[in-house]
Every structure is written in structure tokens, then in C-alpha cells.
Amino acid sequence: MHMRKLLALLLLMCPFAFAQEGPGLGVPASPEEVAGWDISIGPDGENLPLGSGTPAQGASVYATQCLVCHGPNGEGGLEPKLVGGHGTIDTPNAVKTVGSYWPYAATVFDYIRRSMPFQLPGSLTDNEVYALTAYLLELNGIIDEDTVLNAYSLRAVEMPNRDGFVWAWQE
Amino acid sequence: MSKTDKSKDLIESGQVEEVAANGLLHRRAFLKTGAIVASGTTILSATAAPPEVDIWSTTAGRPPEAYGNRSEFESDVIRDAFTPTISVGAGASRTPHGSLEGIITPSALHFERHHNGIPNIDPDQHRLLIHGLVDQPLVFDLESLSRYPLVSRIQFLECSGNSRSLDADQPVAGSAQTIHGLLSCSEWTGVPLSILLDEAGIQTEGKWILAEGADSSLMTRSVPMSKVMDDAIIALYQNGERLRPGNGYPMRLFLPGWEGNASVKWLRRIKVTEGPTMTRDETSKYTDLQPDGTAQIFSFQMGVKSIITSPSGEQSMRGPGLYQISGLAWTGAGRISRVEVSADGGRTWGEAELTEPALPKALTRFRMPWRWNGGPALIQSRAYDETGAVQPTRTSLLSERGKQYNYHNHAIQTWQVSSTREVSNAYA
Numbered sequence: 377m378h379m380r381k382l383l384a385l386l387l388l389m390c391p392f393a394f395a396q397e398g399p400g401l402g403v404p405a406s407p408e409e410v411a412g413w414d415i416s417i418g419p420d421g422e423n424l425p426l427g428s429g430t431p432a433q434g435a436s437v438y439a440t441q442c443l444v445c446h447g448p449n450g451e452g453g454l455e456p457k458l459v460g461g462h463g464t465i466d467t468p469n470a471v472k473t474v475g476s477y478w479p480y481a482a483t484v485f486d487y488i489r490r491s492m493p494f495q496l497p498g499s500l501t502d503n504e505v506y507a508l509t510a511y512l513l514e515l516n517g518i519i520d521e522d523t524v525l526n527a528y529s530l531r532a533v534e535m536p537n538r539d540g541f542v543w544a545w546q547e
Numbered sequence: 548m549s550k551t552d553k554s555k556d557l558i559e560s561g562q563v564e565e566v567a568a569n570g571l572l573h574r575r576a577f578l579k580t581g582a583i584v585a586s587g588t589t590i591l592s593a594t595a596a597p598p599e600v601d602i603w604s605t606t607a608g609r610p611p612e613a614y615g616n617r618s619e620f621e622s623d624v625i626r627d628a629f630t631p632t633i634s635v636g637a638g639a640s641r642t643p644h645g646s647l648e649g650i651i652t653p654s655a656l657h658f659e660r661h662h663n664g665i666p667n668i669d670p671d672q673h674r675l676l677i678h679g680l681v682d683q684p685l686v687f688d689l690e691s692l693s694r695y696p697l698v699s700r701i702q703f704l705e706c707s708g709n710s711r712s713l714d715a716d717q718p719v720a721g722s723a724q725t726i727h728g729l730l731s732c733s734e735w736t737g738v739p740l741s742i743l744l745d746e747a748g749i750q751t752e753g754k755w756i757l758a759e760g761a762d763s764s765l766m767t768r769s770v771p772m773s774k775v776m777d778d779a780i781i782a783l784y785q786n787g788e789r790l791r792p793g794n795g796y797p798m799r800l801f802l803p804g805w806e807g808n809a810s811v812k813w814l815r816r817i818k819v820t821e822g823p824t825m826t827r828d829e830t831s832k833y834t835d836l837q838p839d840g841t842a843q844i845f846s847f848q849m850g851v852k853s854i855i856t857s858p859s860g861e862q863s864m865r866g867p868g869l870y871q872i873s874g875l876a877w878t879g880a881g882r883i884s885r886v887e888v889s890a891d892g893g894r895t896w897g898e899a900e901l902t903e904p905a906l907p908k909a910l911t912r913f914r915m916p917w918r919w920n921g922g923p924a925l926i927q928s929r930a931y932d933e934t935g936a937v938q939p940t941r942t943s944l945l946s947e948r949g950k951q952y953n954y955h956n957h958a959i960q961t962w963q964v965s966s967t968r969e970v971s972n973a974y975a
Contacts, residue, residue: 398695398742402677402685409686410678413816416757416767419825445633454633466840470951472831480825487827490765494634494663497763541834545845547773 417486421531424485427502428526431519434511437504441493450474450515455494459515465537475516479541481533485509506530566897569890570918574900577871577916626656627724636664636763639706640793641728644856648873650701650910652731654786659793660706660729662764662828666813670797673761675781679819682748689783689797695738698780700803701909703732703877705849707806707833707954713941714950718972723859726972727960730877732910735801736784741776744819753819757826758800761815768809769823770802774847778803781814804879804908805847806954808833838949849879850957851938853886853913853930864968867921872899875910878932882906885931886913892925892961892975893940899928924964925975941974 405413417423438450447453450473451460461471470476474484489505491497500508510525513533523529563576598604617624624647626640639660642652652658659665670689678684706729712719713726744756749772756775760766770779782790782801790796795812802810808828823829823845835843853876858864876883883905887896899913913928930938939947941958963973 396696396739396742398738398746399691400746401691401694402683402687402743402746405676405678405684405686407684410676410684413676414678414818415765416759416818416824416826418820419823454631465836466838468838468950470836470840472836474831478827478831480830483825483827483830490767491663491763491827494637497663497765540841541830541844542841543845544835544843545771545847547771 415486415490417482417489419480419482421482421527424482424527424530425502426527427506428524429503429505429507429510430524431507431510431514431521433503434507434509434514437500437508438511441500441504442508445494450512458512462516462536465540473516474512475518475536477537477540479535479538481509481513481518481530481535484512485530565918567889567891567895569895569922569924570920571888571890571895571897572916572918574898574915624656626658627728634663636661639729641724642731644723644727644730644854644875645859645862646724647856648912650732650875650904650912651786652733652910654733654788654791654794657731657733657785657791657794658704658706658729660708660807661762661793661812662766663762665792666762667792668761668797668813673797673815675798675815675817677743677747677817677819679757679817680750680753680821681744681819682750685743685747687743692738692781692783692798695742697736697783698739699734699736699784700780701732701734701904701906702801702803703730703849703908703910704801704807704810705730705877707808707846707849710852710956710958710960711953713956713958713960714945714953716950718974720861721972722861723854723856726860727854729807730875730910732877733785734787735780735782736787737780737782737798737801740779740781740800740817743781744775744817747819749819752821755820755823757816757818757820757824758809758811758814759816759818760795760811761813766811766828767824767826768811768829769820769826769845770800770809770847771845772819774802774805802847804849804881806833806849809847833954835948835954836951838951846955847879849877850955851878851880851883851930851932851936852876852957853883853928853938854960855888855926855928855962858926858964858970859962860970860972862970864919864964864970866968867919870917870919872915872917872926872928874899874913874928876901876913876928876930877908877910878930878934878936879908880932880934880936881908882933883911883930884933886911887929887931888913888915888917889927889929890917890924893927893929893959896929919964921966923966925973926962926964927959927975929959 445455450458461476628640630638709729799812855874886899899915944958961975
């Protein structure tokens with residue numbers, strides 16, 4: 377085969393050999409539409425909604441929505457313990473809780489809002505989620521009882537085990 | 548004397564040499580001699596009596612079925628389910644590896660792990676949004692995704708909590724299913740996620756994605772962009788038919804070779820981000836706690852691993868004689884290059900036969916002839932992969948990682964075969 381012919385053939389084959397393309401059927405979504413989907417909160421509190429709550433308010437939400445599974449004062453029951461375990465993570469009897477293990481407070485808000493309560497996820501208001509987050513952080517001694525948790529104050533919370541993680545993934 | 552009788556004789560009389568102690572024979576001994584042996588049974592067990600006049604041979608059978616069922620005599624081959632007391636949807640079910648052969652897990656027996664049960668998703672209502680650090684956020688439905696170039700690959704999926712009970716100080720009573728059943732292998736067909744992301748236009752800062760499910764836990768995991776662009780797919784089909792509801796119907800993320808939790812089921816949203824979102828499932832769960840109190844995070848890839856599935860825990864031997872040891876090997880790194888088998892607790896090893904197809908990031912079936920003399924034996928398998936990684940012993944793995952690592956246990960499994968013919972989980 378002539379070199380020129382071979383080159384032409386290679387050029388023809390390239391788009392198929394090295395890049396796959398789709399039929400372009402994605403439907404554009406507007407920023408407003410995207411905002412309705414996007415409930416995820418970044419580790420530094422990115423995308424936290426308006427609203428606020430206090431530990432005291434959280435205690436009453438907890439009593440009706442959480443206590444049956446997680447026990448009084450977050451001490452655990454049929455479902456995991458949420459409070460305590462501080463100072464145990466580097467011992468042979470580590471107790472992983474929101475307070476002793478979770479590296480980001482924003483994750484507590486994100487998880488409660490998306491997944492809890494188990495039987496009726498998504499049923500809590502943003503104020504109730506702030507209040508519950510505040511209650512759990514207060515029970516763990518991370519914020520004091522007077523703290524009003526909102527998008528700003530939650531961003532400022534530093535979790536005790538923030539630096540306890542080592543990245544296994546390397547590019 | 549027939550050819551088979553002759554070769555049977557050769558093997559049983561010990562004229563076929565052992566390649567490792569306690570009865571392990573050359574991996575091709577059966578092929579060489581022509582002897583036929585069924586996995587887990589002795590060749591002496593067949594009866595020569597002519598068949599009875601059976602009812603199924605003298606009455607008309609059933610008509611064809613619209614959707615096939617297996618034989619009623621196989622109804623005990625089922626997943627075993629773990630169901631929590633209140634949060635029943637947060638359970639798991641395990642594949643019965645001790646009863647299966649080959650490398651494909653039947654879809655109805657694929658393991659499941661859910662975070663709030665199996666949603667009943669109407670495919671016509673389901674949408675997938677791709678947004679975040681992209682030039683144009685896009686929405687796809689199932690019908691449009693089905694018109695994209697599809698790829699099909701046979702690949703395993705393993706929960707990183709699989710085999711966790713090997714962390715226990717004393718060996719638990721268990722089987723290949725109860726100890727290692729959070730592992731399955733299917734042919735997955737779907738759209739390379741790279742095509743969809745290219746269509747949306749990834750911005751330079753977009754180095755990770757967040758994947759979110761549509762189940763009521765709205766489960767989320769972060770995945771590095773390099774993996775996404777390498778071999779991630781939006782899976783639409785499993786073993787030729789649409790995904791099973793328990794495995795993400797109508798669409799799931801599938802990340803070959805990586806811990807199962809990251810292959811988010813019922814996928815509804817992908818957000819391109821600068822870094823990981825640090826979701827609950829990748830921080831408080833699926834992180835590997837080390838003795839110094841630090842934990843490995845984003846330890847996605849599944850390690851090189853193998854298990855013997857026959858004979859395996861909770862099975863019983865039929866008597867001394869020839870057996871075919873059969874098992875599975877796999878690695879998140881690519882291909883399995885070699886599997887060795889020991890019948891004396893890891894003191895001597897012989898090389899097993901890898902059966903075709905031996906595919907990357909798939910379960911690979913290995914087999915090894917074994918002449919069981921009826922005495923106690925500790926059988927093990929040890930896998931190697933194409934990167935040179937070797938499956939570790941339980942002792943070395945635990946001494947390196949401690950006992951609270953909790954995930955990614957890929958240690959060598961020991962099955963103890965007793966002189967009373969029982970097979971059980973053991974530590975060697």
C-alpha cells in the first residue's frame with residue numbers, strides 16, 4: 377500500500393479509534409433547574425441553605441425523630457451511637473461517632489438532610505436539620521449550648537478528627 | 548478396561564505425582580489422563596444401575612415459559628440476607644459461591660447492599676443530571692442513554708466490607724457465602740461516562756465527581772476524574788437484561804475493580820467538582836482505621852484475592868478420593884496472573900489451572916485436582932496479579948493493618964477439611 381493511501385486510511389480511522397462520540401442527546405438544564413437538584417454540601421459548607429437552629433431546638437426534634445433508633449442523648453441503640461468515643465480512635469477499642477471520628481461538620485448536616493430520619497427521609501425542614509446538627513455537636517462538646525448554627529457558624533466548626541485521615545488515592 | 552478407568556486407576560494408585568503435599572496433583576492431571584471428575588464428588592459415587600422408568604420420561608412436559616425459572620430442585624441456592632431490626636432497608640444479601648461454578652453470577656444471586664432499601668423506579672420518570680464544573684449542564688433519560696455507544700464488559704463487583712469476619716480473633720462458623728458473598732461478577736453493558744462528560748464539557752478545575760443515587764438514602768460518593776475518564780460506565784444492562792432493581796435499575800455507576808459502594812446505584816446526579824465532597828459514606832464509613840488512629844480515605848481499589856469455593860465452609864466431603872478444587876480469583880488492578888493452592892496450611896503450594904476466559908477486573912475461575920486421603924487437611928488458595936501483587940496471609944495482613952481496619956480484607960482463606968468429612972472456616 378502507498379504511504380499516502382495508508383496515511384489517508386489512518387486519518388479516516390482516527391475518530392473511531394481514539395475518541396467515542398455520542399449522539400448529543402443531553403437536554404440543557406438551566407441554573408434554576410440545577411439548583412432544585414443540587415442538595416449536596418461541600419466539606420467547607422459550600423451550598424449550605426438559609427436557616428438556623430440551636431442545640432435546645434435540636435433536642436426536641438431528636439426526641440421525636442431520632443431517639444427510638446439512636447437512643448437517649450445520642451448514646452446509641454438499635455442504630456449507631458452518635459456521641460462520645462473521644463480519645464478512643466487510636467486505641468484498640470475505637471468508638472467511631474460523629475464527635476470522635478467524622479472529619480467535617482458540613483457532612484453531618486448533609487447526611488441528616490438527605491438520609492434521615494430513616495423511615496421518612498427528606499421530611500425535616502432546613503431549620504430542623506440545623507437544630508439537630510447543633511444538638512449532636514453540643515452533645516459531643518464541639519459547640520456550646522448557646523451556639524446558633526447556620527451557614528456561617530457551621531462553616532467555622534472544626535471537628536476533633538479533622539486531620540485523622542490519610543489519602544490512599546494518589547493520581 | 549476403558550481409558551477413563553485406566554487413568555482413574557493411574558491417579559488413584561498414586562502414579563500421577565503430587566505437585567504439593569497432601570494430595571495436590573498437577574493442574575492438568577485430569578486433562579492428561581482423561582479422567583473425569585465432578586467438583587466436590589468422588590468418581591466412585593456413580594451407580595451403574597439402568598434408569599428407572601421415571602415419571603418425567605413417560606409424561607408430557609410443561610410448555611415453554613415466558614420468563615424462565617430454574618429447577619425446583621435448585622430452590623435452596625439462594626442469597627442469604629442480613630436485615631437490621633428497624634432499618635430493614637439497610638441490609639445486605641450474599642452470593643452463594645459454594646453452589647456456583649464458572650465466573651458469571653446469575654443476576655438473581657448478585658449480592659446486594661442497600662442504604663435505604665430498593666426503590667421502585669419508573670424508568671420513564673427517571674432522569675440523570677450532569678452539572679457542576681461543566682460548560683453546559685445536561686439532563687439525560689434512559690431512552691436517550693440507550694442510543695449512546697454501549698460497551699459490554701465482564702467485571703466483578705465487591706463490597707469493601709466483604710470477608711470482614713476474617714478480622715475476628717477466632718474463626719467464625721461460616722461458608723464461602725457468609726464470609727465472602729459480598730462479591731459477584733456480571734457482564735455489565737452501559738455508556739462510557741467520559742462520553743457524557745465530554746458532551747457537557749468538563750472545566751479545567753473539575754477533578755472529581757460526586758455521584759448521587761435516587762433511592763431514599765440519596766447515597767453519595769466522590770470519584771476522581773481520572774478513574775471516571777478511564778473506565779467508568781453508566782450501566783444499563785446486567786447479564787443481557789436491564790439491571791435488577793436491587794442493582795440499580797434503571798441505571799447505576801459502575802467503577803471496575805473499585806469498592807462496590809462507590810458504584811452508586813439508581814444514579815440520578817453527577818456533579819463535577821474540584822475536590823471530593825466528603826460525604827458520610829466516604830468519611831465515617833468506608834475508611835480504614837489504622838493502629839495509630841489515622842484512617843486511610845479513598846482506598847478505592849480492591850486488592851488481589853482468591854477463595855476456594857469447592858470444597859468450602861459448611862460443605863461435607865463424600866469420602867476419600869479424587870476431587871476438583873475450584874475457586875475464584877480477582878484483583879482490582881487488572882488480570883490475575885497465577886493462583887496457587889495448598890492442602891497443608893500453606894507449607895507447600897502447587898499451581899492451579901486458570902480457566903478461560905481470564906479477563907481483567909473479572910472473577911477468574913481456577914481449578915486443581917486433589918486426591919483427598921480422608922485425613923485432616925487445610926486447603927488454601929493464593930492469588931498473584933499482573934502488577935506482581937500477592938495475596939497476603941491473614942496474619943501478615945492483620946499485623947500490618949491492625950484489627951480495626953474493617954474494610955478491604957483480602958487475606959488468604961483457610962478451609963479445614965476434617966477426617967469426619969466436614970469443611971469449616973479455620974486459621975492456619
